[in-house]
Amino acid sequence: xxxxxxxxxTFIASAGKEADSAPIPAANNRISSDPGRPESPRRPLxxxxxxxxxPLFAGVLFLLLWEYQVFHRIFDLKKYQLPLPSAIxxxxxxNFSLLLSYTGYxxxxxxxxxxIGSACGFLIALAATAWPRWGGGSLTMVAALNAVPIVALxxxxxxxxxxxxxxxxxxxxxxxxxxxxxxxxxxxxAVDPLALDLMHSYAAGKxxxxxxxxxxxxxxxxxxxxxxxxxxxxxxxxVGEFFFSSRGLxxxxxxxxxxxxxxxxxxxxxxxxxxxxxxxxVVERLEKAFIKxxxxxxx
Amino acid sequence: MKQNSAFMRERVLPLFVWIFGLLVIxxxxxWWLLNVAKTPLxxxxxxxxHEVASTLWKYSGTLLKEGGATFGNxxxxxxIGALAGVILAVLMSLSKTIEQLAFPYAIASQMIPxxxxxxxxxxxxxxxxxxxxxxxxxxxxxxxxxxxxRGLRSVDLSALELMHSYAVKPxxxxxxxxFPAALPGLFSGLKIAAPLxxxxxxxxxxxxxQHGIGVIMLRNLYYGPSHTYMFWSTVLVGALLGMAxxxxxxxxxxxxxxxxxxxRPKGGSR
Numbered sequence: 220x221x222x223x224x225x226x227x228x229t230f231i232a233s234a235g236k237e238a239d240s241a242p243i244p245a246a247n248n249r250i251s252s253d254p255g256r257p258e259s260p261r262r263p264l265x266x267x268x269x270x271x272x273x274p275l276f277a278g279v280l281f282l283l284l285w286e287y288q289v290f291h292r293i294f295d296l297k298k299y300q301l302p303l304p305s306a307i308x309x310x311x312x313x314n315f316s317l318l319l320s321y322t323g324y325x326x327x328x329x330x331x332x333x334x335i336g337s338a339c340g341f342l343i344a345l346a347a348t349a350w351p352r353w354g355g356g357s358l359t360m361v362a363a364l365n366a367v368p369i370v371a372l373x374x375x376x377x378x379x380x381x382x383x384x385x386x387x388x389x390x391x392x393x394x395x396x397x398x399x400x401x402x403x404x405x406x407x408x409a410v411d412p413l414a415l416d417l418m419h420s421y422a423a424g425k426x427x428x429x430x431x432x433x434x435x436x437x438x439x440x441x442x443x444x445x446x447x448x449x450x451x452x453x454x455x456x457x458v459g460e461f462f463f464s465s466r467g468l469x470x471x472x473x474x475x476x477x478x479x480x481x482x483x484x485x486x487x488x489x490x491x492x493x494x495x496x497x498x499x500x501v502v503e504r505l506e507k508a509f510i511k512x513x514x515x516x517x518x
Numbered sequence: 519m520k521q522n523s524a525f526m527r528e529r530v531l532p533l534f535v536w537i538f539g540l541l542v543i544x545x546x547x548x549w550w551l552l553n554v555a556k557t558p559l560x561x562x563x564x565x566x567x568h569e570v571a572s573t574l575w576k577y578s579g580t581l582l583k584e585g586g587a588t589f590g591n592x593x594x595x596x597x598i599g600a601l602a603g604v605i606l607a608v609l610m611s612l613s614k615t616i617e618q619l620a621f622p623y624a625i626a627s628q629m630i631p632x633x634x635x636x637x638x639x640x641x642x643x644x645x646x647x648x649x650x651x652x653x654x655x656x657x658x659x660x661x662x663x664x665x666x667x668r669g670l671r672s673v674d675l676s677a678l679e680l681m682h683s684y685a686v687k688p689x690x691x692x693x694x695x696x697f698p699a700a701l702p703g704l705f706s707g708l709k710i711a712a713p714l715x716x717x718x719x720x721x722x723x724x725x726x727x728q729h730g731i732g733v734i735m736l737r738n739l740y741y742g743p744s745h746t747y748m749f750w751s752t753v754l755v756g757a758l759l760g761m762a763x764x765x766x767x768x769x770x771x772x773x774x775x776x777x778x779x780x781x782r783p784k785g786g787s788r
Contacts, residue, residue: 273615273618273619274618274619274621274622274623277619277623278623296642300641300642301642352532353532353535355532356532356533356535356536357536359533359536360536360537360540363757363761365713366713366757366760366761366763366764367756367757367760367761368713368716368717368720368721368756368757368759368760369717370717370720370721370724370732370735370756371720371735371752371753371756371757374735374739374749374753375753378562378563379563458721461637461721461724462724472637472638473637473725476637476638476640476641479641481638481641484637484638484641485638488635488638
């Protein structure tokens with residue numbers, strides 16, 4: 220059961236950094252060696268390199284094709300089915316303050332749930348490392364919880380915690396726990412055996428080994444889990460709001476589709492994406508601040 | 519034989535105790551909520567385990583049929599999405615231009631709540647079958663593509679040089695070296711995507727479909743306390759579908775790519 224979806228999920232999180240680098244051994248998949256294209260500051264038009272200009276160009280082209288209804292003609296869609304970008308921007312402008320407050324609400328749920336879930340996951344990992352024989356079972360249970368669809372969790376959490384902010388926070392907690400538990404466990408288990416031997420030779424007890432060795436070693440893994448959870452928690456919060464909520468982006472999204480206000484629905488998607496990216500970037504910045512010493516953070 | 523029994527004692531027994539203990543606690547809390555605390559809707563909040571089990575057994579035909587519908591649709595979408603992901607990964611590994619074009623968006627799309635798109639796609643297509651397949655495929659697509667690309671890239675350099683020194687044709691490099699090297703990555707992508715595909719399919723069903731486990735889940739939730747055991751059974755079936763899809767992918771991985779370190783028998787004490 221150690222080979223869980225979450226352990227593998229480190230692949231996703233680190234793929235962005237590494238995929239454009241040369242082939243690297245699969246084993247050290249966290250250590251990002253990013254030779255990339257040497258971006259020397261002396262080159263004046265640095266941002267003109269194909270790595271930036273091509274996707275930018277593709278994005279603008281995509282938006283233009285969308286705006287001038289090329290997609291609508293290909294897939295035989297009506298404008299009320301797939302609204303134009305300009306209509307979405309207009310809907311965003313018109314409902315700006317409402318959208319902003321709902322984004323804040325959803326983001327609060329996501330952050331709260333993620334903090335609780337990650338803390339629980341970390342404690343589970345601690346227990347599993349300290350008492351491998353019995354704690355290991357809890358890891359398996361958490362991995363099983365992770366396979367439960369969010370949509371099945373949502374009604375239960377609503378029954379338990381009412382339709383306030385608590386039920387969505389609980390959904391997010393349940394969905395983020397496993398990633399943290401399994402990643403942190405990996406980090407605590409994969410300590411350098413030599414370091415462990417050294418600790419033993421100094422007659423360090425279990426608490427000291429945890430304090431000085433295992434927890435430090437788990438930090439990079441913990442931040443990987445936090446990065447995975449940052450996006451997962453937004454999804455959990457929004458999907459939770461589909462069912463029982465009177466506020467939030469997910470509520471507005473499902474509601475505006477029911478009354479056929481597609482531009483408003485799309486603006487919810489856009490804002491959710493922006494909020495998710497900001498959340499992710501904040502976690503990444505924290506990672507940079509906390510584990511400066513790690514090879515993946517060196518320039 | 520001896521090793522096997524030791525394995526049972528070391529790994530299976532604690533797990534069994536965990537599950538059994540949880541069930542007992544569940545049953546006890548359920549009894550407590552109903553008879554001592556007298557919480558309103560006690561059985562909806564935490565029903566008796568034995569009642570849920572008996573409902574599960576009684577309606578196993580219906581649940582199996584609807585669960586099968588969900589699983590089938592999720593599976594079709596999953597296969598289409600996985601195939602598309604693999605093709606995109608191969609294209610990206612072949613051409614730098616395609617990669618530069620597609621990769622930033624692939625990463626960015628990881629940030630977008632994919633499940634948030636589900637109601638919109640349902641709103642566009644207005645056909646439960648097709649939209650379930652589209653969502654499942656869409657969810658599958660990116661994890662598979664990213665992990666597969668990683669795998670294709672992570673071949674051993676010296677193996678590549680050996681291939682070149684034998685003047686091997688490019689397709690043979692792919693077939694004999696890169697694809698086998700990419701299999702672990704592919705499977706980790708598939709293992710992430712499989713439970714998600716089931717989630718996506720159920721989500722579309724909740725939006726208003728005719729068949730599927732999500733439909734009876736929603737109906738029994740709205741019919742109130744009298745259907746609470748049935749509701750919990752559908753939740754259980756949904757959970758089992760998610761786990762089954764993950765387990766299926768692990769099994770396939772074991773069969774297709776059995777050389778990975780985690781499948782080797784563990785030697786020594788632990």
